[in-house]
Amino acid sequence: MPQALLRSPGSTILAAAARLRQRNLLDRLLNWYIDSVRSHFALHGLRAIKSPDIPGIMSDPISIGNSVRRVLSTLCDALHHYMFPISFLYAENSNKEDMLARIRFRHSLNAMIDIALSDHEFQLMAHLLVEHQLAACGRNEEQQIVDREEDEPKRLAFLTGIRQQIDILGVQDRMERIVADVYHTFIPRYVSRQYARIWEQEERQESLMVELKDLIYGPISRCIATLIRRDELLEARLFELATESLVKLGIKEAFDMVIYFPDSIPALEYLKMCLRTQEHRAQLVTAFQNACHARLLHCGANTSDIISFYMSTIKVFRLLEPRGVLLDKVSRPIRRYLRDREDTVKCIVYGMLEVEDANTGDLSELGKELAAASGAQNADAVDDNDYFNMNWVPDPVDAAPDFRNKRSSDFIGSLLSLYDNKEVFVKEIVVVLANRLLELKNYEIDREMMHLELLKLLFGESDLHNSDVMVKDILESKRVDSNIHDPTTVAPGTYPVAGIVHASMLSRLFWPAFRDEDLVLPPVIEEQLNRYSAKFSILKSARKLTWLKRLGTVDVTLELEDRTLDFTVSPDRASMIYLFQDKPTYTLNELMARLNLDEAMTRRALGFWIKNDVLKEDETCKDKYILLERAEERKKKMLLDDAAESSVQTAEEKATEEMRIYWSYVNGMLTNIPALPIDRIQSFLKMLIPKEVGYSRSVDELRDFLTVMVAEEKLEFVSGSYRLKK
Missing domain, CATH: 1.10.10.10 (Winged helix-like DNA-binding domain superfamily/Winged helix DNA-binding domain)
Incomplete structure (x- = not known):
């Protein structure tokens, strides 16, 4: 029977055992003993390994380690206790029957030990023990090394004791599974905590791989090798799992890396090195496209922001994979969405021409890229049929069927290829350039001429022929205007033209269509325009001017009782405020009749002057407006659109x-x-x-x-x- 004390059997018991052996009854004795051991273990062994204070143990790493060691020690004692009588019944070096009997009994003991170690409480304690030991090897949340050199020998000695108990019990496979489960959950969490968004810190990124490799091949490897059987590939497998976690982290943060480019270049260099498998490439494409749909490609994002992100995407994925397959895949949803946006062409053209506009955002980078893209837009292009290219490589296996190899990183070319033809861009360029030329003062068109020459390289001179005529009109206007204002050219019986009026003479057939509202200008301006037309007819015989009164700008100085204000406004706004010089109040209908404007234009002009505290609406009478000779605190904000309306039709x-x-x-x-x-x-x-x-x-x-x-x-x-x- 299993006894509390271990003692050698006497001669009587050994003689009885010999008699049973002669009668072939040892198997019956062994079966009876196995049943007795099972009953004894269920009654005493399982009770001994139960811990009464599980919540308190789980909260303290030291208590967890001591509890795991106590359970393993209890099982080792039980194993030794139950095996002791068998060593006298069956000798170590005996016949085959004795050896099989010892193996059968050990299998029964292993089954009991396996049941004991399958307990949920022990499994939880074992997992926490391994996790605490691994965590002690790395950095804590304060970025300090937890495992000091003087502490590691103590920890390893403790783990060595546990390893010896594991070897005695023969449960190495169970401990390997526990270590593998813990490491597979610990290392991604550790990598995410320590290295997430560190691509913003270039000084840390340079030592990332060295630091991680030292950690895996150093403390973590020694800790795990102490607990489980070590082989030659252990460190390599551990490091491979760590690098896999880093790759998944980089794939998860790819969208943010594009946003923070070029600060994220160090992390991109590492991600490029790790993108070795087709699975990783597919995961990167899927994760990036999902992030784009969730965070970018929706009606709440500005078109200019989407275009800026697209340009950064080109830079990032050209860095990750110069061949362009990944870029082709991740950019397709972005390109498709940009094609469906109504203001995409306008934003691109405004960016190329460096036009500042609150609605289209800042795309000045496109203006900088225009020169490089125009001069060498196809310089880097690779011809797939170039048989003399010694650096040619086939397309990757994951390339789309319609993929075309384009090495060029020209942003302008990529944006222009959004549409099947460039005619939509040419039309918008003509409209934007016309507005730019009409807004110029002093006829300074050097910047516009530079942009036009660069655009010709992209679109061809024939497509921009009208723009050439427009530029020449402005240059000719400068010469004509200087002659008109020359006092020495005043004809007898005529009056000189005042210097406050300067005009641009436009060739009607080569400019975009203009809005044809006939604005009523102040009489003093009308008089000067008539003099200007008369002088022009003298200089250009058989030709006359037709004034487009809605176009251009007016410099206005308002002298009120307590302040003087300067503005540069459109002619309709200038004409409106001029009316208040004669009368301090006007109704909406009176202003519309006096200026010959529709209601929308009149309200827009009124909104500008109300916003600048020059006019206010009469609180007692709707649609009646009063001139503010003295400034007063604004009581409410105008919600009318103050954006200047273009006089050129789109x-x-x-x-x-x-x-x-x-x-x-x-x-x-x-x-x-x-x-x-x-x-x-x-x-x-x-x-x-x-x-x-x-x-x-x-x-x-x-x-x-x-x-x-x-x-x-x-x-x-x-x-x-x-x-x-x-």
Whole structure:
């Protein structure tokens, strides 16, 4: 029977054992003893390894270690106790039957030990013990090394004692599983805590790999090798898992690395080195695209911010993979979204021409890239059919079927390739350049001429022929204007032109369409314009000027009772404030009649002067406005749009106006057929419109026109079809 004290059996017991052996009854004795051992272990052994204060033990690393060691020690004592009688029944070097009997008994003991070690409390304590030991090897949250050199020998001696107990019990496989589980959860958490966003700290990034390798091959390797069986590849496997965690961290932070580029270059260099497998590349593409959809490609993001991010994406992924396959994959959602944005072309053109605009944001980098992109836009391009290129390599296996190898990192070219043709950019460039030229003072066009020459290299001189004429008009205007203001050229019987009026003479056929509202200017300005026209007719015989009174700027000085204010405003705003020189109050209808403006333009001009505390709305009478001779505290802010309206029609506005001649045909066909999709409308227009009128519009142009008609409440768009508004 299992006894509390271990003592050698006497001669009587040994003789009885010999008699049982002669009668082949030892197996029955062994079976009876195995049952007795199981009962004894269930009654005494399992109770001995239970800890009464589990919550208190779990809160203290030292208590956890002592408890694990106590459980293993108890099991070792039980193993020694239960095996002691067997050593007398079956000798170590005996026959095969005795050896098999000893193995069978040890298997029974191993099953009991396995049940004891499968206990949830012990498993939790063992996991926490290994985790605390690994954590002691690295840095804590204060970035201090936890494991000092004098502490490591003590820890390793403690772990050596546990390892000896594990070897006695023969549960090395169980401990290896525990260590593997803990390491697989510990190292990603440690890497994330210690190295997340460290790409912003270049001085730390340079030693990242050295620091991590020293940690894995040093304290962590010694700690794990003390607990489990060591082999030659242990350190390599541990370091591979650590680098895998670093790669996953880099993939997770790829979106932020693009935002903080170029500060993130050190981390990108490491990520480039670690992107070795197709699985990693696929994970990077998926994670980056998901981040773009969640954080960038939505209506709350400005188009200029998306374009800036796209340019940074080109830089980052060209650094990660110069071949361009990854860039091709991650940029497709961004390019698709930019194509669908209405103001993408405008933002790109404003950026190339370095136009400052609150609505399009700051894309001045495009202006800097314009010179390089124009001069050598195809310099780095690689021809796949260049058989003399000794550096040629095939496309990666994960390249898309329609991937085309383009080594060029030209941002301008990448942005221009968003659309199938460059005509949309040319139209917008002409409009923006026209506005820029009309806003100039003193006819200084050096900057515009430089941009125009660079743009010619991108789009060709023929496409920008109108822009050349526009620039020449301004240069010619400077010469004509100086002659008009020359006092020596005043003809007899005429009056000289005042120096306050300067004009640009535009060749009507080569400039974009202008808004044709006939603004009523102050009489003093009208008089000067008439003198200017007369002088021009003398200098340019058989030619006369038609004034575009909405265009240009006016320098205004307001002398009020308690202050003097200077402004540079549009002619409609200047004309409006000039009216208050004669009368301090006006109603909205009076201003509209005196200036010949519509209500929207009149309210926009009023909003500007109200915002600058020059006018205010009468609180007792709606749509009545009063001049503020003395400044007063502003009681409320104007919510009217103060953005200056361009006097040049955009390409979309011009196309819409030209499409209005087809409205009668659209109206007629929708009267006969209540609802039609856009494809059917396009087909009917091509068939019904006479050849002398002509119809050569694309489906996109027709869609834009129908969208305008929907906005004007002439049409409805329901279930993919258009119908007349009821």
